[in-house]
Amino acid sequence: MVRAENVHKSFGHLEVLKGIDLEVRHGEVCCVIGPSGSGKSTFLRCINHLEKINAGRIWVDGDLIGYRERGGKLHEMQAKEVAAQRRSIGMVFQRFNLFPHMTVLENVMEAPLRVRRESKAQVRERAIELLDRVGLANKVDTYPGQCSGGQQQRVAIARALAMRPKLMLFDEPTSALDPELVGEVLDVMKNLAADGMTMVVVTHEIGFAREVGDSLIFMDGGVVVEAGAPRDVIANPQHERTQAFLAKVL
Amino acid sequence: MSTDVTDVRARPEPIKAVPVRHPGRWVSIAVLAVLIAMFVHVLLTNSAFHWRFLKESMFRPPVVDGLLRGTLLMTLCAMVVGVALGAVIAVMRLSDNPILRSVAWAYTWFFRSVPRLVLLTICGNLGILWSRVEFGVPFDTQLGKLFGISALHLRIGGFTSRDVFTGFFAGLLGLALSEAAYMAEIVRAGIQSVDPGQGEAAEALGLTRGQTLRRIILPQAMRVIVPPTGNETMAMLKDTSLLIAVPVTYELFFQLDAIGHKKFDPFPMYVAACLWYLVLSSLLLVGQYFIERHFSRGYGQQARARMRLRGLAAEQGGGGEGIAT
Numbered sequence: 001m002v003r004a005e006n007v008h009k010s011f012g013h014l015e016v017l018k019g020i021d022l023e024v025r026h027g028e029v030c031c032v033i034g035p036s037g038s039g040k041s042t043f044l045r046c047i048n049h050l051e052k053i054n055a056g057r058i059w060v061d062g063d064l065i066g067y068r069e070r071g072g073k074l075h076e077m078q079a080k081e082v083a084a085q086r087r088s089i090g091m092v093f094q095r096f097n098l099f100p101h102m103t104v105l106e107n108v109m110e111a112p113l114r115v116r117r118e119s120k121a122q123v124r125e126r127a128i129e130l131l132d133r134v135g136l137a138n139k140v141d142t143y144p145g146q147c148s149g150g151q152q153q154r155v156a157i158a159r160a161l162a163m164r165p166k167l168m169l170f171d172e173p174t175s176a177l178d179p180e181l182v183g184e185v186l187d188v189m190k191n192l193a194a195d196g197m198t199m200v201v202v203t204h205e206i207g208f209a210r211e212v213g214d215s216l217i218f219m220d221g222g223v224v225v226e227a228g229a230p231r232d233v234i235a236n237p238q239h240e241r242t243q244a245f246l247a248k249v250l
Numbered sequence: 251m252s253t254d255v256t257d258v259r260a261r262p263e264p265i266k267a268v269p270v271r272h273p274g275r276w277v278s279i280a281v282l283a284v285l286i287a288m289f290v291h292v293l294l295t296n297s298a299f300h301w302r303f304l305k306e307s308m309f310r311p312p313v314v315d316g317l318l319r320g321t322l323l324m325t326l327c328a329m330v331v332g333v334a335l336g337a338v339i340a341v342m343r344l345s346d347n348p349i350l351r352s353v354a355w356a357y358t359w360f361f362r363s364v365p366r367l368v369l370l371t372i373c374g375n376l377g378i379l380w381s382r383v384e385f386g387v388p389f390d391t392q393l394g395k396l397f398g399i400s401a402l403h404l405r406i407g408g409f410t411s412r413d414v415f416t417g418f419f420a421g422l423l424g425l426a427l428s429e430a431a432y433m434a435e436i437v438r439a440g441i442q443s444v445d446p447g448q449g450e451a452a453e454a455l456g457l458t459r460g461q462t463l464r465r466i467i468l469p470q471a472m473r474v475i476v477p478p479t480g481n482e483t484m485a486m487l488k489d490t491s492l493l494i495a496v497p498v499t500y501e502l503f504f505q506l507d508a509i510g511h512k513k514f515d516p517f518p519m520y521v522a523a524c525l526w527y528l529v530l531s532s533l534l535l536v537g538q539y540f541i542e543r544h545f546s547r548g549y550g551q552q553a554r555a556r557m558r559l560r561g562l563a564a565e566q567g568g569g570g571e572g573i574a575t
């Protein structure tokens with residue numbers, strides 16, 4: 001579903017990603033852990049082309065992201081085509097990024113209405129169904145500012161799901177939440193994984209990674225230091241840096 | 251010794267303390283009262299005000315006509331054009347295209363530097379530059395010469411400057427172009443005040459750049475844009491009195507001033523102008539209040555207070571929301 005080959009990314013002189021390889025199969029949950037500044041968010045943003053990569057290739061569901069290969073040459077995609085590619089990739093942010101001037105329901109309806117041009121009644125019905133799925137059927141007419149952090153993040157998940165994505169990217173979805181609200185968001189994500197959604201999850205929730213993840217990668221300094229089955233990596237880290245990191249977060 | 255925690259304690263007596271005195275307040279009230287009394291005394295006893303003459307002149311047809319066409323209509327048109335053009339320039343200023351960016355910069359630089367009075371005078375005299383304005387292929391005569399055709403004219407229409415660059419249109423041109431420069435800065439500040447995460451979230455959903463700007467960024471920027479735009483509208487209302495430089499004569503202040511000079515009694519007319527501008531500005535304030543309220547949906551004290559109440563109710567009643575199944 002997702003394949004990354006030797007992905008490099010620099011901001012000016014600062015090289016943030018130094019050759020990342022990744023393979024996530026259909027229906028798999030891949031968890032990404034690593035210390036702050038190791039490039040986890042940057043890599044996630046590269047997958048839906050919010051950041052342009054400097055070298056390497058990323059494919060999602062067989063399509064090269066951000067470029068088209070024609071006659072052995074890479075052509076940059078038009079903004080419209082990039083937007084079209086992003087429609088099948090949902091993204092959930094650390095700080096929710098809900099649209100504060102729209103109600104919860106309007107937040108979920110916005111993209112399908114504007115982008116897919118479906119009928120309003122249909123979109124509305126599906127939006128309510130999705131909000132019900134994340135346990136917020138009673139919040140449809142409130143504004144995001146009136147919701148708790150956990151509720152906002154669940155709305156953000158519903159908003160991403162409204163585009164019927166094939167892949168969901170989560171960037172530390174619970175690290176801006178009060179501890180007692182983390183569980184409700186993780187539960188929604190567990191259900192999503194159980195339904196067979198392909199997910200790449202940057203997280204500090206080691207428990208979640210162990211329970212739900214099919215694979216785990218540990219990133220540090222812009223490279224993948226260690227990868228494998230979550231249980232093995234967590235219980236028996238091979239690399240010294242992984243050991244040091246896990247000792248701190250466990 | 252242990253105390254029973256469920257013991258109901260006697261309610262302490264309410265505090266009865268001597269409040270802090272504020273002698274400064276009483277002094278300032280006294281001073282203000284004297285000043286206000288002096289002012290009212292002047293208004294009532296000084297014969298130079300000629301209140302009756304003032305009241306009659308305020309509603310004379312040419313004055314009212316000047317108020318409607320020269321002041322109100324011009325303010326409305328100049329602001330509509332100014333805001334629209336200003337928004338375009340602001341978007342140009344923030345674009346990735348370096349040419350658009352510098353054009354927008356040059357525009358705001360020029361029109362913010364030239365005083366409106368000067369600008370209006372120039373607009374009123376554009377006829378000196380071009381006696382006739384025509385639309386068509388640029389440099390057609392020169393191109394014609396290049397290919398050996400004499401007097402080549404590729405034009406689809408035009409107008410005589412004297413018919414257009416006088417009066418209302420020239421005034422509108424000057425005021426709107428100048429206003430656009432100020433609005434561009436205001437809109438730019440508004441767009442930049444929106445959390446960049448908003449644009450990212452919209453783009454991650456697959457919205458195009460244009461949709462993101464129109465649906466997500468601008469509505470949120472409006473909260474920052476509206477209050478200074480209210481100021482701009484008020485300034486524009488007052489600056490219509492500069493239209494005399496074009497010259498536009500059907501304008502509130504020019505008409506009142508003319509009556510004052512004709513009757514050799516200008517002062518009451520100046521007071522009348524003040525009164526009219528006060529009334530118009532007050533109306534604008536009311537309008538601004540409602541517009542601001544509209545664009546603060548999802549923000550503000552009320553929303554937060556409601557949320558706190560809900561949170562409380564949820565804590566006590568257990569709430570009504572389960573986790574996804």
Ligand SMILES: Nc1ncnc2c1ncn2[C@@H]1O[C@H](COP(=O)(O)OP(=O)(O)OP(=O)(O)O)[C@@H](O)[C@H]1O
Binds near residue numbers: 011034038040043
């Ligand atoms: N737009 C940008 N411009 C310049 N530098 C950036 C930009 N975005 C990220 N960086 C830098 O790239 C590095 C990696 O950032 P990134 O956000 O990917 O780290 P992270 O692993 O997600 O960390 P965290 O756990 O704190 O979120 C950091 O040093 C950061 O300062």
Ligand SMILES: [Mg+2]
Binds near residue numbers: 040041042171172
């Ligand atoms: Mg991050």
